[in-house]
Amino acid sequence: MPAKARAAGRARPWLRSAEARHQAWGYLFLAPMFLLLVVFKFIPMLQAFYLSLTSYDLLSPPRFVGLRNYATLLGDPLFHQSVGVTAYYVFGTCVLIWFVSLGMALIFNAPLPAKNLLRTIYFIPAIVPVVVYAIIWLFLFHPYGLLNVALHAFGVPAVQWLSDTRAVLPGFILSSLWRFAPYFMIIYLAGLQSIPLEYYEAAAIDGAAGAQAFRCVTLPLLRPTILLVVVVSIILMSKVFTNVLIITGGGPAGATRVLSLFIYQTGFQYFKMGLASAASIFLLFGTMTFTLLQLRLFREDARG
């Protein structure tokens, strides 16, 4: 019991039991969710650390091997490739998303006829189920698919989206942009709509309009939202799995084997649970860095 409560209890004995009861209810209400998080989040995290130091194939019990899994990963060209692919995919997509979704939000923050209808249309790619999204893009990437038909209309020769190792990631980046730009448009819109109109009016009186108002009013006030979008998009993209699994399964020649897929294949196809856990730890540190950054931004944001 904290000192303050204890002091209060001494001063007024009747409060003591009421205070204790109050605390007990507090713990009781928190307990079920907390217990679930312990079992399905904290213990798995600790177990991932432990397993990463073992050799484990699900059949015989885990055997302690020290840091050998980490050494294996650092010397594994497939792992290097996977890290590179993930970085290319994540940052390639995110940089585009930051600008495209901001542009979309700016459009929908301006006066537009039939705004709600248009915004709904723009938003639809984000509500398609993830497997349907993957199937649609698998179909678009077909040699005779819509993408190549569109390119042909502009006189561009057909691209082998699924078998050309140089074209496959740009294709995936395009698909992720399609799916996630609307999502971040919504987050940007929330940020834009929280900027008081008076600021623009004041800027207009000072003779700033259009691009200048954007630079002097919108951008500085949107800064927290921009930072949020940057961090969230990186976290979101660093765990993509489903679309890669369905569209290419990591191919051609590992050109799309992102880290989450590397972990899945190592663990559940080659049954190297220890090695997969070591790879998880790498991905964990990656996402953790950005999440901590995000929480920090939030705290600053909340303080105002």
Place this chain on the structure above:
Amino acid sequence: MARRFGLLYWLGVLLVAAWGLVQLAPILWMISTSLKPLNRIFALPIQWIPHPPQWGNYPEAWNQFPFARYFANSFIVSLSATVLNVFLAGLAGYSLSKYRYFGQRALFIAILSTLMLPIEVLMVPTFLIVKALGWLNTYQGLIIPTVADAFGVFLMRQFMLGLPDSLVEAARIDGAGELGTYFRIVVPLIWPAVLTLAIFTWRETWDAFVWPYIIISEDTLRTVPIGLQRFQEQYVTTYNSVMAISTIAMVPLVLLFFFFQRAFIRGIALSGLKE
């Protein structure tokens, strides 16, 4: 209004609308393909409205796999996970916002920190735990680990912090009891947050792929996303069937979006906190 904006403005509007259509094209292509005969799928120029539409593709695809079962499974899993998550996250948020006890802040930070542990990172150990519990190929294996998600705790706490403490205390003094206060006073006041969380969780569980993909190998327990992926794998080149099933699979989420657009959008605007 019309006088304030010139030709350039309307050209811009036209461009915005046209780009919206371009974004929609992949989905329209999917729907149109689902109604074509197999030998006309890549025919040029693209026939956006197939003539005549081959409606038979739908029942034919639907009957290849037990999709009714998959839908029922998805429904059971999403409903249970949503109800449990909203209930437990609500109680936890209530505890963190309207009670004072030792270690509260540390517990809150611990809960918050689980947000950086997505299933994609923890798939191996989570799988091993569920295996040890004997929950592979069970509903509880699909549901319970999904309920363990801290986003709702965070969301509920934030909204409940906005309620005046005096309100809760007054109800307690009136003898409403702890649970009674929560359900009769707090929940009705934060109803929009409850709805937002419910829609958000429903969507996440309905669309979950990684977790069921790892722990379910029995056909009778597959959810819609897994059934769809298996179907696609088996009928790779039967594009019209794959597109028909995909179109059907898209309907529930689209309906959810149109019925609860406001809560849906709010959930996304807030989910920056989560992803």
